[in-house]
Amino acid sequence: MRYLALATDYDNTVARDGRVADSTWAALERLRGSGRYLILVTGRELDDLMTVCPRLDMFARVVAENGGVLFDPATGERRLLADTPPKDFIDALRARGLKHFSVSQTLVAMLKPNEQVALETIRDLGLELHVVFNGDAVMVLQPGITKASGLMAALDALRLSPLNVVGVGDAENDHALIRACGLAVAVQNALPALKKQADLVTSRPNGEGVATLIDALIADDLRGHTSSLAKCRLTVGKRGESAESPAVTVDTAGSTMLLVGASGSGKSTAAEALLERLTDAGYQLCIFDPEGDYINNDRLTVVGNAQTMPAEEEVLQLLERARQPQVAINMMRVPPGERPQYCAELLLRLQALRARTARPHWLVFDEAHHLFPATWASAGAAVPQALESTLVVTVHPEQLSPALLKQINIVLAMGDDAADRLRSFASSAGIAQPVAPVAGARCGQALFWEPAKEDPFLVTIERGRSAHRRHVRKYxxxxxxxxxxxxxxxxxxxxxxxxxxxxxxxxxxxxxxxxxxxxxxxxxxxxxxxxxxxxxxxxxxxxxxxxxxxxxxxxxxxxxxxxxxxxxxxxxxxxxxxxxxx
Incomplete structure (x- = not known):
């Protein structure tokens, strides 16, 4: 599941004239029944919201006051995410004759055109406050407090990644909200500027639009709407050898890739480039590393070493953190004969974590023949029925279990004998042989094959930023x-x-x-x-x-x-x- 949560604005998005229609509530119920989370993100003051929205318990978290307050309906706990408005600012507004404004726990609210008074007061007092518009409403908050910052606090509490959230809104203060989410949606009645920023615009306004969005989300996880979005694609390289050739991309959800090639073919460099781009895009990776190739850095935490077994609990605790980019499981201390069973047991727990949090976003099995050997009798039970968003790296595909090979839907073969390795994969997976190019793949190239779509073709791999040096410690x-x-x-x-x-x-x-x-x-x-x-x-x-x-x-x-x-x-x-x- 790619999208595990829906973060929605209230007024003029899920609600119209301050009220949520019964049909919209029913759609929200269906979304919760699908195992997903609902998060309400609004500019309204929390106490005001409680009077107009009788079913806040539908939401896993409520972000109020444009990001200033986080509320947990299940426990009644509220947490301030911003400082209270400065008293000298409020006194100065009153001294200037402004009467119709309200002061909440974290913001000052008024109506247009009173923002001119607010801006002049901020300037004259030398304060660091910012002004946010929401239709005719004007809000004055501490700098850095937005619907996006409030959403991040909610997601941290729920241990979710923003990549797995659909954000929907209608007004000026929803720009930050939808921009922070994995999929940005505007309802039909939204401002033109917000529609321009959105990945998707609903066909209907307000709650009706949200209801249609929910039905599409439940139906196919919005695959029909996201499969062509650049933000949901991983670039592999360029088709052929020309720099002007079109980019070759794969879906970041649902792709199970096999990367094969001999030592020295550039396989490790290609894998590193793919993982670098995934990490840059915010995806969390879990890497099974039988040979100790990976080392600790600012984005990667390694569990285990040549002297210490990797502890499953430590791996899972790290991956529970939504902002942990990469975790590598160094299996050098795991005896070779025990590695398949170790991998299978941990994979079972990772699949449960994925069902609950949609993370780790990608699984990486380096030197996969150590983990899923062709001779392993229990592989059929160990390999999940749907092993999505996975990169499998090995030298010889015939050394892998057929149960794993049958999950592969994309193959990258590198080296002079790339065509032979594609044929070996097809034979081992029990599928029709490909019509592969006669020539092999030179350094920096690969034969790219999606068996269900088209014949293999040559791809020039897009390189990563840094030179490949991750093997240094192992070597x-x-x-x-x-x-x-x-x-x-x-x-x-x-x-x-x-x-x-x-x-x-x-x-x-x-x-x-x-x-x-x-x-x-x-x-x-x-x-x-x-x-x-x-x-x-x-x-x-x-x-x-x-x-x-x-x-x-x-x-x-x-x-x-x-x-x-x-x-x-x-x-x-x-x-x-x-x-x-x-």
Missing amino acids: AEGLLIPERSFYFRGPGGQLNLRAHNLVLFVELAEGVDEATWRYHLQRGDYSKWFESVIGDVELANSTRAIEQDTALSPAESRKRVLGEVNRRYTQPENPTLPRPDH
Whole structure:
């Protein structure tokens, strides 16, 4: 469910001439019966509202006084969100002969054209107050207090995201309200300026318009109205290779994407760019991270590490916060054989959280073959029947459970063998083979396929703002799987020393004999590993130059290669290396 709440203005929106029609109340009842929340956001004073609206109990929260007061009808608790009007301002209004105005807990209200007196008084006293219009009414409030700020307080109390709210209004003071919501709606009788800002205008006025909006919301979560809105789409890239080509986008609700490609194909960079754009748009992400790729930053909180199991309760507590952008679940400490069951149990609780809050907005399964292996007999029961708004990342689609593959409705395949990976997906998912382009996808490109719509075509991926560096901690200190580790074997294969991260690579490289070092150096093994697994092209290029410099002694080449590694990846003073399981 994309839209979990409706935030509505009162006068001339849900009400007409101060009264809500019985048919509108019935529509509001239907909305509550669908499991959604109702929030009333009005410029009226709370006590006045209580006298004209007999059914405030219909609303989960009431924001009154244009954002100045938050009221919980279930408990009767009211909370002031703004300071009381300054006494010297009120005294000055009276001294200037203004008689017809009211003073509430957080605002001063009057009628036009008395705003001129209010503005002159604010100027003469040097006060920081702002004036808001609502039809013929004029309100004077503390700066920063709007219907939007009041709505945010209500949503924080309900633990909801504004992206999951439909906001509807009619007048000047509703601009901030509808702009703050995931979908902005104006009733038919709204001001032209508000209609221009809205994503949708109802076909009927006042409460009748709200009732038609509610029926459409219940019918299909407004998919018919939002599927083409840019704000509800995620940009993947440009069709083909021309900068003038049309953008390729997917719906941010209902898309279950599979991103496949070999190491070094640009798969991780593409995934990072997609997640960056989702986060920029305000979506909350929950990332399952089997290999410890993600690190803490100002937008991402990581739960678990190479030494500590990720606690489910901590994950859920973080995701309960509507303003928590990203949570990554570092599963390095979870034994490989237990990862599918761990994922299934947590996913069950996340689906319950999604049903209640519509969050996390997106689920991300990185290295998904660890979580939903093709051989896992319980996958059919573990994968939800409707796994929407999900990104699944893996190397080989045939390694994934068919139960998961059947949920996929969009595939992005990267690398020279992208067409082969699309065919592998189709075969494993049990669907018709695609008519894929013969050529593969070059760096920064992918084959894009929506099986239910059209044949695959080439897409140039839109890059993110920052360079891809999220693997640094894992590669420096983490535990790479055996297939991605570096092995010092020597010229006769007499050794089998596994470096499952860069710290151990440096330690082993310092200790191997000269013949072993030279054997891998001359084969170009070091630069190949740095490029194909570590994904550090700069390190690979500088190492390749060292490998090709035949004038260097083994000791000098070893010193230079390890110096390049240490320069880019800082070693901890006393690294605690995880014990290999293989």
